Amino acid sequence: MSMEAYERVHRTFKQHTISNRQKVNAVKSILYPLIGRKSKLSLSNKLLLYKSLVRPVMSYASPVWGAAAKSNIQTSESAQNIIARQITNSPWFICNRYIAKDIKLQPIKDYFKKRAINFFNKIEKIIVIQQYRKLRSQPPPEEAAPKDTSPS
Secondary structure, three states, X not given: OOHHHHHHHOOOHHHHHHHHHHHHHHHHHHHHHHHOOOOXXXXXXXXXXXXXXXXXXXXXXXXXXXXXXXXXXXXXXXXXXXXXXXXXXXXXXXXXXXXXXXXXOOOHHHHHHHHHHHHHHHHHXXXXXXXXXXXXXXXXXXXXXXXXXXXX
C-alpha cells in the first residue's frame, strides 16, 4: 500500500472535511463564471449546476458522516451557504436560512441523512438478495425415507 493510499484510509473526520472543502472550493471556482453573481443563467439552471456538480463532491462518503462532529458538518453547511448566496446574488444582510428556504435547498445535514438512509437501505436489500440467492443455489435437503413401522 502506498503512503498516499494509507493516509486516505487513516484520515480523521477533520482531515477529510478540510480536503473535502478544498475540493468543493476548486469546483466552485471552476463553475464561478456560470453560477457566480454576474452570470446570466437563470436561477433554476444555477441550482441545477450546483446540485449536479458541486453537491456530489461535497457529499462524497456522506453516509458515514453520522459519526462526524457538528463542526465538521458545519464546514460543509457553510460552503453550501456561500454558494447559495452567490447563486442568488443575495446581499449580506439576508439570513442564510431564508435564502435556502426561498430556493428550496435543504440543509446539508438533512441531505447527508437522506443519503445515508438510502445507502444503508440499499446495503440491506443487497444482503437479503445475496442470502436468497445462496439459499436457491443449495440443493434441496433430501428427505429421509419413511421408516417401515409394520411388524415383521
